[in-house]
Amino acid sequence: xxxxxxxxxxxxLAGISLVIAIGNRNHSHQYQYTIGIIQxxxxxxxxxxxxxxxxxxxxxxxxxxxxxxHNAQGSITNLHAIAQRCSQDKRVNxxxxxxxxxxxxxxxxxxxxxxxxxxxxxxxxxxxxxxLGGVTDxxxxxxxxxxxxxxxxxxxxxxxxxxxxxxxSLKQIDLMKTRLAQNNIDYVEVGITHESDLPLAAxxxxxxxxxxxxxxxxxxxxxxxxxxxxxxxxxxxLYACHNQAVEQGALASRGVDYTQCGAHAGAIALECLTAxxxxxxxxxxxxxxxxxxxxxxxxxxxxxxxxxxxxYHLVQGEAK
Numbered sequence: 676x677x678x679x680x681x682x683x684x685x686x687x688l689a690g691i692s693l694v695i696a697i698g699n700r701n702h703s704h705q706y707q708y709t710i711g712i713i714q715x716x717x718x719x720x721x722x723x724x725x726x727x728x729x730x731x732x733x734x735x736x737x738x739x740x741x742x743x744x745h746n747a748q749g750s751i752t753n754l755h756a757i758a759q760r761c762s763q764d765k766r767v768n769x770x771x772x773x774x775x776x777x778x779x780x781x782x783x784x785x786x787x788x789x790x791x792x793x794x795x796x797x798x799x800x801x802x803x804x805x806x807l808g809g810v811t812d813x814x815x816x817x818x819x820x821x822x823x824x825x826x827x828x829x830x831x832x833x834x835x836x837x838x839x840x841x842x843x844s845l846k847q848i849d850l851m852k853t854r855l856a857q858n859n860i861d862y863v864e865v866g867i868t869h870e871s872d873l874p875l876a877a878x879x880x881x882x883x884x885x886x887x888x889x890x891x892x893x894x895x896x897x898x899x900x901x902x903x904x905x906x907x908x909x910x911x912x913l914y915a916c917h918n919q920a921v922e923q924g925a926l927a928s929r930g931v932d933y934t935q936c937g938a939h940a941g942a943i944a945l946e947c948l949t950a951x952x953x954x955x956x957x958x959x960x961x962x963x964x965x966x967x968x969x970x971x972x973x974x975x976x977x978x979x980x981x982x983x984x985x986x987y988h989l990v991q992g993e994a995k
Contacts, residue, residue: 677976680941682725683897686851693707696949701776705738705741706738706739706740706741707736707739707740708739708740708741708768708769708861708948709740709741709743709764709766709767710741710742710743710769710770710771711743711761711764711769711770711771712725712728712729712742712743712745712766712771712773712779712943713745713747713754713757713758713761713771713772713773713780714744714745714746714747714773714774715747715749715750715774715775715776715778715794715893715896716746716749716774716893717746717748718893718895718896718897718899719896719899719919719920719922719923719933720794720891720896720917720919720920720931720933721773721774721794721893721896721922721933722879723933723934723936723937724773724774724793724936724940725744725771725773725931725937726934726937727933727934727935727936727937727938727939727940727941728771728793728937728938728940728941729742729937729941729945730840730937730941731940731941731945731968732786732944732945736948741766745760745761745849746874747776747777749897751776751780751961752759754776754780755783757780758777758780758781758783758784758785759784761781761785762785762788767788768788768789768948769788769789769790769791769944769947770785770788770790770791771790771791771792771793771940771944772791772792772793772795772809773777773794774793774794774795774893775794775796775797775800775841775842775843776893778792778795778798778801778807779800779801779989782801782802782804785789785806786804786806789807789808789944789947789956790806790807790808791808791940791944791947791956792807792808792809792811792940792958793809793810793933793936793940794891794936795809795811795812795843796811796843796846796847796890796891797811797813797843798811798815798958798989800842803932805954807956807958807959808943808955808957809940809943809956809958810936810940810943810958810959810960810961811919811958811959811960811961812931812933812936812961813928814929814931814963815929815963816851816854817849817854818929818963819888819914819916819928819929819930820851820855820860822914822927822929822966823886823888823912823914823927824860824928825979825981825983826912826968826980826981827886827912827978828981830886831860831861831885832862832863832883832885833851833855833861833862833863833886833887834849834862834865834879834881834882834884834886834887834888835848835863835888835889836865836867836876836877836887836888836889836895837864837866837867837882837889837890837892837895838866838867838892838893838894838895839866839867840868840894841892841893841894843890843891843892844890844891844892844976845894847890847892848864848879848890849852851888851890852864862884863880863883863884865877865879865880865883867894869894870894870898873901873902874901874905877905878903878905880943881906881909881911882909884911884912885911885912886911886912887902887906887912887913887914887915888914888915888916889902889914889915889920889925889932890916890959891916891917894972896917896919896920899915899920899925900923900924901926903925904918904924906925907924907975910975910976912926912927912971912972912976912978913925913926914926914927915926915927915928915930916928916930916931917930917931917933918930918931918933918967919932919933921968921990922969924969924971926968926969926972926973926976927966927967927968927969927973928966928967929963929965929966930963930967931961932961935961935962936961939959939961943956943957963990964986965986965987966984966987966988967987967988967990968980968987968988968990969990970989970990970991977978982989
């Protein structure tokens with residue numbers, strides 16, 4: 676295998692750290708660089724952001740980069756412990772932080788090593804420092820609502836389903852409410868504090884609204900299969916803001932492809948490693964120009980694709 680990838684379960688981080696150190700010392704001549712990946716949690720969007728990044732690094736620099744993957748599995752306590760470990764490890768040349776909590780944790784303790792971020796909607800939440808850059812996943816909410824109105828022209832009320840504990844979600848929800856009101860569409864807010872709240876929250880949103888809309892939200896993304904099933908049972912369109920949700924069965928998204936985000940972040944990381952960015956690391960927006968539609972869900976709801984909806988991609992296969 677060209678690039679060494681080590682995935683470390685959180686429950687054994689402390690115990691395995693010595694093994695990793697020994698392994699790297701014995702084989703350090705194989706690798707010129709070490710990248711530490713800090714992933715907030717596991718769900719398809721964040722996994723895709725990791726996979727796109729790793730694939731880009733692997734293709735460009737085979738036999739050169741040692742990648743160590745840390746997954747906090749949604750625990751803020753674990754995130755801060757992992758961030759401290761990556762910051763203090765002198766072998767780590769660059770850190771890739773996936774999602775806002777991971778970026779916040781590492782930015783707090785690391786002020787020198789390059790930090791590349793992805794799956795972060797509002798980087799101002801993290802702060803401003805020269806060693807931080809990457810790819811944001813902010814979407815065009817105006818275009819998202821325009822897409823919803825085209826696919827469901829009778830839309831009158833939208834259920835906004837989100838996690839109250841995620842600053843990114845709160846900012847998106849505020850903007851969604853403003854834009855929906857400007858388009859004379861009512862909305863119902865259904866916030867959750869834990870993933871276990873999702874079944875009741877999704878059912879409530881389905882009863883009170885014509886369609887559901889979810890922001891880019893880690894808790895919501897983790898529970899997307901639950902939301903998909905409930906929306907399908909109620910015959911309600913489910914709109915998401917990340918494209919991986921469409922693969923899981925959401926009706927449509929004009930959002931972020933996290934594999935591409937990860938690949939773009941990987942390209943920025945490569946430029947950092949090869950000293951092409953010695954001062955300010957670029958911070959760029961993800962591409963959100965194409966509407967992704969699940970054909971199975973579309974047929975289940977009996978909805979046509981209007982001629983006015985252009986630049987779309989049909990996702991084939993059964994809704995999950």
